[in-house]
Amino acid sequence: MDEKRAPLLEMRNISKSFFGVPVLQAINFDLYPGEVHVLLGENGAGKSTLMKILSAAYRLDSGQILIDGQEQHFKVPADAQTVGISTIYQHFNQCLDLTIAENIFLGRPPRTRFGLIDWRQMNRDAQAALSNVNTNLDARTRIGTLSIASRQVVEIVSAINRRTRILVMDEPTAALSEQEVKRLFELIRSLTERGVGVIYISHRMEELQSIGDRVTVLRDGRNTGTHKIAEMDLDSLVRLMIGRDLNQTNIAPLPDDMPETLRVENLTRKGKFQSVSFSVRQGEIVGISGLMGSGRTELAQSIFGVHPLTSGEIYIRGQRVNIRIPGDAVKLGIGFLTEDRLGDGLGASLSIRDNMSLPLWASGQEYVYGLFLNRRKERQLSNEYSRRLNVRATNMSMPVRYLSGGNQQKVVLAKWLIARCSILIVDEPTAGIDIGAKEEVHRLLINFTRQEGGTVIMISSDLPEILKLSDRILVMAKGHMVKELNRAEATEEIVMGYSLTSIKG
């Protein structure tokens, strides 16, 4: 990359707010031809907002976008495409039932003299474009039959075919194998050799050094600086991203005499898990570790009544209970924070307040005359908990879909705390939320158990998280509970070792 050449793209003093909350504050960002410029930042730091402004999906509040030194005034996304800006999102915009060629030429197919689609020409051009990037894909293959990696190649070929000069790639390697990542990087290099500028967004810090030329780190909507990647190490990048070193959270040891709150015996759901038994105590955080497909999520779902058990017994404070549907579990004081917040944790169109109070009402608490909602109590509780959990929102009657991932997760937590659940099952409680919000969630879980006498069962793929919070760790492999470890004896290697246990029979 040559600094003396004129920049392809300059974004100057870009600012944007939503609902009066500034999301981007005077961001400067530039891109030279033939460069890969990495954009780094936590969730909610403003990366995607900045890129949406570039592709004209959002309007900027103030600032300038210059291409080849010319100021641009985008009104609709098509304006950005016309000057050669293309974005490849994590979830591709492709028509699965159409062929590769149709997707490449979507919206502007070659025509015959009579204005009909010239299929021969289209397939030939598409095939030529494909072989240009050294793939052996057939242009007449339906997109829906392709692997993620191949579909990504098609996206890139479409972008080249649109004469793209600025290519934005959002988490392009999230779903790729190591081999596929290598091939993708070769393809990106062949693009930059032709003078295309690539803006590359990724959370995988390791891969940045092998693909990026420069890096810009956003934090809380501000640019913390642009650096040459070769001159940075990972630690300093993390520090730029979160603005400090990570805190050490300390947990007081659990007293020995805490009573048992939940005990399960020989739980089995055919094909998912077999004969799982364990018990948890008041004030305790028990981590469940295991690989994907080890049955940990299915176990939690069955305890909560989402899917029926084939056999087994559940006891709450020594009492045998029968949980057929989630409603039974909620009435027994169990809460379940699921992995997929928007999929099954929140009603996106409902307000923050209505989401927070739903399990409270579903468990039949706080009715007036046994029939009506106590809306004053609802307002008071939801305000109290959004303060305690530090939910950042301007307005409690705002639909929850406008919140960032971390704040949505806090709303899900709040709803179970408001419902006064005493046993909280959390499945990947910090997946996809940024480091700051993650710490807050950890603090909440510790507070819920140690101060308020709740019990937490935590499923997580994040081993450091499991090791940090759990008083005990239960390791699952292939549907079996293979090991119980104390806080003192657990290390990442040991937990991982047991996760890989092979079960016979």
Added chain:
Amino acid sequence: MAETVQTDQLDNSDVVQRRTNWLRELTQHPAVSLTAILLLMWIILSRLSPYFFSLDNVLQITLQAAVVAMIAAGETFVILSGGIDLSVGSIFAMSAMTAGLVMQAKMPIPIVLAVGLLTGAVCGLANGWGVSKLQLPPFIVTLGTMSILRGFALLINKGIPIFGANPDFAFLGQGRVFDLIPVPSLVVLGVYILCWFILRQTPFGRFTYAVGSNPEAARLAGVGMSRQIISIYVLCGVLAGLAGMTEASRLSSAQPAGGVGLELDAIGAVVIGGTSLFGGEGNIVATLIGALMIATIRNGLNIVGIEAFWQNVVTGFIIILAVYLDRLRRLHGAA
């Protein structure tokens, strides 16, 4: 330290929010902008005809709106829950016919009414059962029952209307309180006050929104799904039954072929009221305004002397226009 700052901010914004809220909520409320459009329609129509804006005619409009409004109230619950009920027109006829049969047998009026409402409830139960237990799309279930129930309504009396209403029964559809206000209009008012209260103040109402917004999240929050969904369709059936009897009473006869196409008017009223067909968002007061709007178009064009066929054209345009305006309002509110 940092925490305290955050807390203060939230406190502050909360107070400020409450102060400005009522005004903003009022202007942003879908029912308010709709009422403005309705009033505008009335002003234009009263310019076009001196007969339009009289107390008599306004009451007439509320009477004409009554049947659609009753059905649309139930339909609002169904659509809020993410469903749709196409069978309301058939339930309407079924209830009229069963009530008519019981009346023919010289049963007392309370029993006649109870039978009509119960018929609606049973039909709604069947719909709700199909949706929640058979896990079929509401469109399919109610498309099926629309046909099935229409068939039964015709079979009950071999396709022949039942005449000879009891004079006491006629009060429901033809009566006027203080010799002025039509009874169906008052019934509609009662229905909407009740429904508004249910949606706002009861768990049933809150769960209706929750189920429509995200059924899986509602289930995992502990909402009893089958019970909720079945109750919603039962409520819709009961209101369709009430509408059927009101119409039978007004016409002094139960028509087995009556109410064809009513579901479209009812859905139209709900949609004009800005309730999202995807569920989870909407407002019942706006549905009432929507029903009044449809009745206004029918009545107004009649009085002004425009050919009746134009009513369909204008109603269609109003539906599209209302939803478009609502979309603009939402976009504006979000930005």
